[in-house]
Amino acid sequence: MTADPVALAWAYLSRVAEPPCxxxxxxxxxxxxxxxxxxxxxGAVDDGVARHTQARREIDMAASDLELLAARGGRxxxxxxxxxxxxxxxxxxxxxxxxxxxxxxxxxxxxxxxxDEVAHRAAALVGTRASTVYGEQVAADLAxxxxxxxxxxxxxxxxxxxxxxxxxALASDGSTVAVLAGGVDIPYPAGHATLLHRIGRRGLLFxxxxxxxxxARHRFLTRNRLVAAVAGAAVVVEAGLRSGAANTAAWAxxxxxxxxxxPGPVTSSASAGCHALLRNGAELITRADDVVELVGRxxxxxxxxxxxxxxxxxxxxxxxxxxxALPGRGAVTVDEVAISxxxxxxxVLGPLAILELAGLAQRQDGRWRIVRxxxxxxxxxxxxxxxx
Amino acid sequence: MTADPVALAWAYLSRVAEPPCxxxxxxxxxxxxxxxxxxxxxGAVDDGVARHTQARREIDMAASDLELLAARGGRxxxxxxxxxxxxxxxxxxxxxxxxxxxxxxxxxxxxxxxxDEVAHRAAALVGTRASTVYGEQVAADLAxxxxxxxxxxxxxxxxxxxxxxxxxALASDGSTVAVLAGGVDIPYPAGHATLLHRIGRRGLLFxxxxxxxxxARHRFLTRNRLVAAVAGAAVVVEAGLRSGAANTAAWAxxxxxxxxxxPGPVTSSASAGCHALLRNGAELITRADDVVELVGRxxxxxxxxxxxxxxxxxxxxxxxxxxxALPGRGAVTVDEVAISxxxxxxxVLGPLAILELAGLAQRQDGRWRIVRxxxxxxxxxxxxxxxx
Numbered sequence: 001m002t003a004d005p006v007a008l009a010w011a012y013l014s015r016v017a018e019p020p021c022x023x024x025x026x027x028x029x030x031x032x033x034x035x036x037x038x039x040x041x042x043g044a045v046d047d048g049v050a051r052h053t054q055a056r057r058e059i060d061m062a063a064s065d066l067e068l069l070a071a072r073g074g075r076x077x078x079x080x081x082x083x084x085x086x087x088x089x090x091x092x093x094x095x096x097x098x099x100x101x102x103x104x105x106x107x108x109x110x111x112x113x114x115x116d117e118v119a120h121r122a123a124a125l126v127g128t129r130a131s132t133v134y135g136e137q138v139a140a141d142l143a144x145x146x147x148x149x150x151x152x153x154x155x156x157x158x159x160x161x162x163x164x165x166x167x168x169a170l171a172s173d174g175s176t177v178a179v180l181a182g183g184v185d186i187p188y189p190a191g192h193a194t195l196l197h198r199i200g201r202r203g204l205l206f207x208x209x210x211x212x213x214x215x216a217r218h219r220f221l222t223r224n225r226l227v228a229a230v231a232g233a234a235v236v237v238e239a240g241l242r243s244g245a246a247n248t249a250a251w252a253x254x255x256x257x258x259x260x261x262x263p264g265p266v267t268s269s270a271s272a273g274c275h276a277l278l279r280n281g282a283e284l285i286t287r288a289d290d291v292v293e294l295v296g297r298x299x300x301x302x303x304x305x306x307x308x309x310x311x312x313x314x315x316x317x318x319x320x321x322x323x324x325a326l327p328g329r330g331a332v333t334v335d336e337v338a339i340s341x342x343x344x345x346x347x348v349l350g351p352l353a354i355l356e357l358a359g360l361a362q363r364q365d366g367r368w369r370i371v372r373x374x375x376x377x378x379x380x381x382x383x384x385x386x387x388x
Numbered sequence: 389m390t391a392d393p394v395a396l397a398w399a400y401l402s403r404v405a406e407p408p409c410x411x412x413x414x415x416x417x418x419x420x421x422x423x424x425x426x427x428x429x430x431g432a433v434d435d436g437v438a439r440h441t442q443a444r445r446e447i448d449m450a451a452s453d454l455e456l457l458a459a460r461g462g463r464x465x466x467x468x469x470x471x472x473x474x475x476x477x478x479x480x481x482x483x484x485x486x487x488x489x490x491x492x493x494x495x496x497x498x499x500x501x502x503x504d505e506v507a508h509r510a511a512a513l514v515g516t517r518a519s520t521v522y523g524e525q526v527a528a529d530l531a532x533x534x535x536x537x538x539x540x541x542x543x544x545x546x547x548x549x550x551x552x553x554x555x556x557a558l559a560s561d562g563s564t565v566a567v568l569a570g571g572v573d574i575p576y577p578a579g580h581a582t583l584l585h586r587i588g589r590r591g592l593l594f595x596x597x598x599x600x601x602x603x604a605r606h607r608f609l610t611r612n613r614l615v616a617a618v619a620g621a622a623v624v625v626e627a628g629l630r631s632g633a634a635n636t637a638a639w640a641x642x643x644x645x646x647x648x649x650x651p652g653p654v655t656s657s658a659s660a661g662c663h664a665l666l667r668n669g670a671e672l673i674t675r676a677d678d679v680v681e682l683v684g685r686x687x688x689x690x691x692x693x694x695x696x697x698x699x700x701x702x703x704x705x706x707x708x709x710x711x712x713a714l715p716g717r718g719a720v721t722v723d724e725v726a727i728s729x730x731x732x733x734x735x736v737l738g739p740l741a742i743l744e745l746a747g748l749a750q751r752q753d754g755r756w757r758i759v760r761x762x763x764x765x766x767x768x769x770x771x772x773x774x775x776x
Contacts, residue, residue, distance in 0.1 A: 017730060018709070018729065018730025018731075050732075051732050051735070052730070052732075054732045054733075055723075055726040055727050055729075055730060055731060055732050055733065056727055056730065059727065134653055134655070137655065138654060138655065216709075216712035216713065217700075217708060217711075217712045218705070218708055218709050218712055219712075262654055263651030263652065263653075263654060263659075263663060263666070263672075264651065264652070264653055264654075265522055265651075265652055265653055266526060266650055266651060266652075266673075266674040266675070267522070267525065267526065271651075272674070275651060275672055275674050278651070278666065278672050279672050284651075284663055284666050284667050285654075286654040286660070286663050287654070312605075317606070320605060320606055321406075321604075321606050323605075324604035324605045324606055324607075325604065335443075338443040339443050339444055339447070341406070341443075342405060342406025342440070342443060342444065343406075343443060344438075344439050344440075344442045344443050345442075345443065347439070
């Protein structure tokens, strides 16, 4: 069916070496995919490339892989495509990052969302599979808030935090991207088959592994670099002290992305990894707006958080002192106010007048009493003022 | 009874101006407490001092105040006493801090603990009165852990976090100090009368206000600077966005003390103030050891937190890859391992031998299979490795 020799070459190269494979990527960069595939197939490559391709070079499933992908409505995203997220993958340019893992050779993708578009405005919400109700609730709240502000939610499709984030994004009709550690035809975990299917129909599923490849521990770690790369920030919602999410955060840092974490109860081991990240300089996230500020346009600031206010807020120090000097019950003379406030009598008169104007105190037969509105009382009882 | 003219002078001065009163403190520093008291009494002072002392200068309760204190077994701590925490109050030396509030003139104290000794190794645990069960539990855990490591727990005696901290310190037979915003004879809040009484018998209660003075809003804020001053670190356990604890933290920062905060659920408004502090550079606290590290001797480090380990931890990248390439069930040939791992066959043999030695894989009729201990299985399933 698919006879495009370039696509066939990319598909062959995608399987012949375990990605990421820097030496193979270099070869492709030098001679192009068709010639590179041909040389690998013939074994006409240097020792470096041979070492990484020797085990699988005789396996050519390119045509059937592409047919399977096409049958599912998927596509191969290559560096030649408009959809290739050039900007996002530019972060792999750093020599240090390249040693650990460069950009993917190609991506096997499924879903209506365009990768370059979502990568333009995306946040990764990641975390432990051993999540708590708290963590899942926060992941869902963040995801819903993000897609509401047109930020795509990227995650790994796993149980726990990942799943909660994807689900909430879908529920809000938002963009969500699952980066898989195996072929896009392998639903992993199996219990998320339906969820992944929905992401593949409404969002975007992608993987650097060809169809049929099963996830393995090292592939999850390798996959994490792509989660980090296509998102402007990696937000760890819940993670134990050892967690794959910490690995995603490390990738994000290495790629120059913002690392962020959600705090939680210190009594919860599922938040211990987040607290460790926060100690190491991760941004503290409490709501979706905080994340938008990190991944959004420059100047797109979070709304000020509402802050409880009291009617005493606008008072000067002396006015507060005089207000406090008024007894809870009964009325007092100006001299009594002076003594209990410690202010000279002439410094008490001005503040009393202000308090009267503000409806906080009233004069009666030359004595002063406090005025308390029904609702004001409880507020006045909380000693909330800050250092002035 | 008490006829010591110096003590009487200090006691008079303590009431005549609302503390902290920089101009009065300056006068005392210049001419000594006895002469200063005499001049204030006579009104023979400059306008600055007059403004602050005029309202109360004719009130002299010094003798009865000292009698009341003595009757309760208390003492007046003055700058002349050995117990005066000179080092702790040296932090008020900064000009900026002096404007907002200098050191206390004297302290009215009750309890067997010596202030200079506790101030040498103390942490303030403070927080909202509107605490949650979580916050109180954390406050209690921190307090118990601190006194176990000989760190005194300083707080404000209030409901909520303060009370939980004091109580846990007492329950562990540790030092605890309550700094009051009114006279030491005024139990505030009234519901903490028993708790404060116990602190006065086993720990230390102190206040810069003479007996009979009632707490008022501005006195809580003024009191907070002393909580901050006598502790090496101010740890905010739970606090709303507007909270007195934020004021204590601000004082701690101004006095060069460490500001620290305990994270909590982002869904809890009682932790919102803590998260705001953490964003502004407060140290993140999850356990008592973290606090000991902040207030303890140099080099007194927190114990490493235990971290779950797996038997795969010591493996090299290739060994992991080979391990992951072994199927969950059944046995495979070396060539099959090479293909699924993507490693050349000769690079597979060494890792297989290592895995066999580690008891993670075994050879059978020329084929290889994974070995799983009963307990290892669940660990092996969690993809926990970090970026290498």
